[in-house]
Amino acid sequence: MIELSGLTKRYGEKVAVDDLTFTVRPGIVTGFLGPNGAGKSTTMRMILGLDHPTAGDVRIDGRHYHELADPLTYIGALLDAKAVHGGRRAHHHLLCLAQSNGIPAGRVHEVLETVGLTAVARKKAKGFSLGMSQRLGIAGALLGDPRILMFDEPVNGLDPEGILWIRSLMKSLAAQGRTVFVSSHLMSEMALTADHLVVIGQGRLLADTSMADFIERNSRSYVRIRTPDRERLLDALHGAGITAVESGGGQLEVDGGKAEQIGELAARHHVVLHELSVRQSSLEEAFMRLTASSVEYHARTEPPPERPWGADRDTGTAKAAADAVTTTAEG
Incomplete structure (x- = not known):
């Protein structure tokens, strides 16, 4: 179990994490969502003692991370798949982790087989693709057979087979009674994986609820209708006090469960x-609706207006080019 109480992190005047309080419980997959810059990575780093909170507290099975004698046997984490010494072979990387945490060397072979990297165990990490690096990072997280697993964007770089594999792995770990805490920007994948959601925006807690409840509370429910007797149906609906709106393609929509x-x-x-x-x-739609006011970085959705090619496009560059031509001609 991971317990956060009033967890806060400031960098100067910037508040990255703002008074977060929630519990990540065992037996389910808990998704951790938020827009870019919401404070997810900072929160995960504080859980692992990599960043120190400005205020508040975070405990792993009742203890701070630095109080764990053999931390990999309590919590396994993947935060950065490429945070591996490129000159080390996959097997040696895991062996170093095992030896420094009192884990039997035989466990290295087990986790390499679990993540499908046995065939490349003797290859150096610098030659790994992002997907292979993700698998190696997951192997490191599983190495101590911990009761708590934490993953930050674990499906990055994975092919469809790999995505299905990590989804099944997380579900099976939770089914064993372990605590599984996963952050991802892939809403479609999170919808298939997580049972519970913790959503933050600008460092603050926005939601801590089940997947089903989150979607119900933050989404629109409606009835979609297609009929060749459109006008007759509209008259009947109007007579019953039901409002229908056109949604394109000859379809009608009625809000609510009618x-x-x-x-x-x-x-x-x-x-x-x-x-x-x-x-x-x-x-995805429910998430966008809830976090709309918490998005820090807004990109324009429409293309910039077209401008004719010519001197006005970049006056400085055009003038410099013209001067260069004139100088060359005079020379």
Whole structure:
């Protein structure tokens, strides 16, 4: 179990983490979400004692990280897949970690097999792709057979087979009663993996709830309808006090869960329906809605206006080029 209480981190006047209090419990996969700059990585670094909090407290199974005699046997973490000495072979990298934490050397072979790197165990880490580095980092996290696992963007660089593998691995670890805490920007993957969500924005806690509850609270539920008798259905809906809006492609949408009422209404008016389905926003849409006011970096979505090619495009460059041509001609 990981317990944060009033955890705060300031860098000068910049507040990176602001009074965070939550608990990461065993037996489930807990997703850690937030926009870029929200403070996720800083929070994870403080959990591992890599950064010291300005205020507050964080404990791992009731103790601070520096109080753990053999930390890899309590918590395994992957924060930076490329944070490996490039000249070390995969096997030697893991062996060094094992020896410094009192872990039997035989465990190295076990985790290499688990992550699928047995065939490249003697290759140097500097030649690894990002996906291979991720697997090596996960092997390091698993090395001490810890009760707590923490992963920061674990699917980066993995191919579809690798993504399916890490998803299954995290679920199986949680099923064994372990604590699994994972940060990711891939909403579609998080939706398939996490049971519980902790969401932060600008260092502050925005949500600490189950996946299902988070989507229900922060998304729009509506009924989508397709019919060849559009005008007749609209008249029937209007008579029943139900508002429908067009959504393109001849489809209608009605907010709320009124599918049964709409179906019965259509049947009474002999309206043919080609589709009557209840829809709900995805995790990505729910996340965007909740964190809209907490996004620190905004990129423009529309392309810049086109400008004709010519001297006005870059007056300084054009003038310099013209001067150069004139000088050359005069010379």
